[in-house]
Amino acid sequence: MALNKKSSATIRASRYANRDNTWLCKFNYSEAKGLGREIGVDRRDPSSIIKVQGIYYVYYTRSEGPSTFDRSNEKDKKFPWDFADIWYATSKDGINWEEGGCAAKRGPSGSYFDRTICTPDVLAHEGKYYLVYQTMTTTEFYTGGNERVGMAISDTPEGPFEPLEKPLFEAEKAGVLFDDEDSYNTGEFYGNCHDPFLMRNQGKYYLYYKYGSRKAEGGGPLRAYAGRDTRWGVAISEDVKGPYIPSVYNPVTNSGHETLLWNYKGGIGALINRDGPEANTVQYAEDGINFEIMSVTQLTPQAGGAYIPEDGNGHPLDGLRWGLCHVDEKGGDWNYIYRFDTEAGQADVLPVNNPPHLYRGE
Amino acid sequence: MALNKKSSATIRASRYANRDNTWLCKFNYSEAKGLGREIGVDRRDPSSIIKVQGIYYVYYTRSEGPSTFDRSNEKDKKFPWDFADIWYATSKDGINWEEGGCAAKRGPSGSYFDRTICTPDVLAHEGKYYLVYQTMTTTEFYTGGNERVGMAISDTPEGPFEPLEKPLFEAEKAGVLFDDEDSYNTGEFYGNCHDPFLMRNQGKYYLYYKYGSRKAEGGGPLRAYAGRDTRWGVAISEDVKGPYIPSVYNPVTNSGHETLLWNYKGGIGALINRDGPEANTVQYAEDGINFEIMSVTQLTPQAGGAYIPEDGNGHPLDGLRWGLCHVDEKGGDWNYIYRFDTEAGQADVLPVNNPPHLYRGE
Numbered sequence: 200m201a202l203n204k205k206s207s208a209t210i211r212a213s214r215y216a217n218r219d220n221t222w223l224c225k226f227n228y229s230e231a232k233g234l235g236r237e238i239g240v241d242r243r244d245p246s247s248i249i250k251v252q253g254i255y256y257v258y259y260t261r262s263e264g265p266s267t268f269d270r271s272n273e274k275d276k277k278f279p280w281d282f283a284d285i286w287y288a289t290s291k292d293g294i295n296w297e298e299g300g301c302a303a304k305r306g307p308s309g310s311y312f313d314r315t316i317c318t319p320d321v322l323a324h325e326g327k328y329y330l331v332y333q334t335m336t337t338t339e340f341y342t343g344g345n346e347r348v349g350m351a352i353s354d355t356p357e358g359p360f361e362p363l364e365k366p367l368f369e370a371e372k373a374g375v376l377f378d379d380e381d382s383y384n385t386g387e388f389y390g391n392c393h394d395p396f397l398m399r400n401q402g403k404y405y406l407y408y409k410y411g412s413r414k415a416e417g418g419g420p421l422r423a424y425a426g427r428d429t430r431w432g433v434a435i436s437e438d439v440k441g442p443y444i445p446s447v448y449n450p451v452t453n454s455g456h457e458t459l460l461w462n463y464k465g466g467i468g469a470l471i472n473r474d475g476p477e478a479n480t481v482q483y484a485e486d487g488i489n490f491e492i493m494s495v496t497q498l499t500p501q502a503g504g505a506y507i508p509e510d511g512n513g514h515p516l517d518g519l520r521w522g523l524c525h526v527d528e529k530g531g532d533w534n535y536i537y538r539f540d541t542e543a544g545q546a547d548v549l550p551v552n553n554p555p556h557l558y559r560g561e
Numbered sequence: 562m563a564l565n566k567k568s569s570a571t572i573r574a575s576r577y578a579n580r581d582n583t584w585l586c587k588f589n590y591s592e593a594k595g596l597g598r599e600i601g602v603d604r605r606d607p608s609s610i611i612k613v614q615g616i617y618y619v620y621y622t623r624s625e626g627p628s629t630f631d632r633s634n635e636k637d638k639k640f641p642w643d644f645a646d647i648w649y650a651t652s653k654d655g656i657n658w659e660e661g662g663c664a665a666k667r668g669p670s671g672s673y674f675d676r677t678i679c680t681p682d683v684l685a686h687e688g689k690y691y692l693v694y695q696t697m698t699t700t701e702f703y704t705g706g707n708e709r710v711g712m713a714i715s716d717t718p719e720g721p722f723e724p725l726e727k728p729l730f731e732a733e734k735a736g737v738l739f740d741d742e743d744s745y746n747t748g749e750f751y752g753n754c755h756d757p758f759l760m761r762n763q764g765k766y767y768l769y770y771k772y773g774s775r776k777a778e779g780g781g782p783l784r785a786y787a788g789r790d791t792r793w794g795v796a797i798s799e800d801v802k803g804p805y806i807p808s809v810y811n812p813v814t815n816s817g818h819e820t821l822l823w824n825y826k827g828g829i830g831a832l833i834n835r836d837g838p839e840a841n842t843v844q845y846a847e848d849g850i851n852f853e854i855m856s857v858t859q860l861t862p863q864a865g866g867a868y869i870p871e872d873g874n875g876h877p878l879d880g881l882r883w884g885l886c887h888v889d890e891k892g893g894d895w896n897y898i899y900r901f902d903t904e905a906g907q908a909d910v911l912p913v914n915n916p917p918h919l920y921r922g923e
């Protein structure tokens with residue numbers, strides 16, 4: 200049988216391994232009862248979900264009152280994640296949730312977290328509970344300056360969580376620059392560290408975060424490939440409380456907005472949701488750094504956090520079986536939390552018993 | 562500024578050019594009035610849309626009666642595209658459609674198109690109208706044998722369309738085999754040629770078609786990367802009536818189910834919808850063969866056909882501004898036709914004013 204010549208698509212195909220459907224997945228959505236839409240309250244950015252003595256815990260950004268989406272008055276709440284604190288909720292079944300109260304509060308005026316704390320993640324390890332979250336000062340919130348990651352620690356999942364005196368991690372001041380002009384990962388990446396996500400892996404601590412150009416984050420023009428100019432970095436520490444050293448391999452993705460990762464087989468799985476050429480892909484890195492595309496999906500959960508069971512059956516998507524995400528509605532309506540369930544081995548195609556316009560609720 | 566080390570994602574990023582949002586797009590859906598759901602009738606696989614003296618024409622697969630989805634009795638209509646003919650509809654505005662009647666009928670018993678003709682496309686050129694469609698014989702329909710592409714020609718868009726005596730194109734009997742074992746485009750691809758799509762470009766005729774392994778098409782297990790094991794080939798001819806010679810570069814994609822392409826700047830744009838590692842991407846090939854990824858999208862139209870204006874304003878997505886697609890509902894409900902409109906420069910993110918479960922009509 201003669202060999203054909205290789206088209207561009209076949210040349211690219213050498214990068215896509217020949218797999219079965221193990222990593223394939225589609226997402227189903229349902230209500231997270233007790234965390235649904237509530238007038239006057241924004242709830243968003245749910246953390247990973249932990250289970251303590253049979254009870255599920257989730258942590259999330261919570262703020263009250265309308266958002267202006269306008270920088271003209273620094274006293275106004277600008278975004279749903281402005282003037283926010285970290286709250287928690289509990290559930291016996293992962294479906295019915297009860298808000299438990301404030302887990303971590305923003306700091307006093309002049310502190311590194313005096314404006315807002317938001318986009319939390321949680322790690323439970325050896326009887327301690329570690330919350331990480333993005334912090335902003337009032338000054339920085341209005342200038343788009345470098346943000347920091349804060350940490351608060353508790354002996355119980357309900358708190359009280361004691362914040363560290365200093366930031367856990369501060370974004371690199373300078374961007375990174377690669378010399379390949381045509382690459383999507385070339386250029387300067389300004390120092391920001393959004394959506395921190397803390398993993399324990401191979402005895403070390405991996406702090407993932409989103410970063411990109413300020414322009415991209417500040418509502419600049421969308422770039423090709425599905426959206427904004429964002430990607431993820433990672434900083435690694437021997438100790439959960441730091442210091443976290445940014446990987447010299449940053450950025451570790453070329454795409455992705457909010458961080459969502461899970462442990463699998465000594466490595467780390469990642470759901471790259473919107474933004475970038477690899478938007479809507481499931482990826483895996485044996486070393487937590489060099490991620491490979493494992494499957495392509497769509498309608499991914501936004502700002503999701505999953506329950507990562509310690510007793511999974513060894514399926515790579517065990518750490519993504521279900522979780523919570525948020526509905527971030529345009530026009531300033533109230534953000535709220537939703538549940539997703541991941542169906543492994545399935546691809547999402549067009550509507551079943553419903554015309555496609557219903558997909559968008561048009 | 563020091564150079565960082567390149568992560569796997571940054572190495573991959575060298576393949577994603579540094580673009581603006583020109584090729585970015587999202588799809589909005591609405592009713593194609595007059596071609597909506599009708600009990601007892603399947604309408605699907607709309608062709609490209611042509612405009613003749615101010616009237617839009619579309620051609621599509623039409624069949625009547627329920628489908629069994631079962632091979633046990635060859636006299637039964639198995640699929641919505643079984644025992645089908647090609648019909649046409651007209652519209653003044655692209656929204657309100659009127660079914661015009663049968664444009665091309667399947668052939669007499671024993672002919673190469675005696676079982677069904679389906680998945681049409683149309684090309685208007687110099688006062689002639691060329692319909693292409695997939696043909697199947699009764700024998701082949703039940704054994705999964707090689708299919709053929711048929712052509713029928715008319716002097717008017719309403720017909721009568723006269724079928725060619727012989728098939729326009731027959732799939733390569735043998736598959737292609739590449740020597741790179743790890744590549745997604747390695748392996749044998751059985752001879753089939755579904756969803757023919759006929760383009761005129763640079764004075765030649767390009768007949769695109771979908772092909773893959775029989776296993777993939779026969780409902781075998783889904784592969785990773787978003788679905789089935791399908792991709793596109795192209796066969797090129799100097800004359801619209803053939804002979805069409807398969808490109809030695811086949812396959813020209815590594816992904817994609819139903820074909821949807823358009824002319825742009827002397828090259829050809831392609832919407833890769835579901836299936837494969839590059840599902841949900843917009844691509845472009847200057848030569849109609851070597852396609853590059855231009856943007857990433859989601860919720861793509863299924864089996865779509867677009868209106869390709871001759872007087873576009875030079876935007877790459879002019880040939881994808883609007884068109885028709887189908888709703889192929891699971892469980893044997895009636896297939897019907899829907900309209901899509903393409904919003905350029907925008908990425909599709911999660912719901913606006915609606916919870917995500919409405920996306921799927923759950």
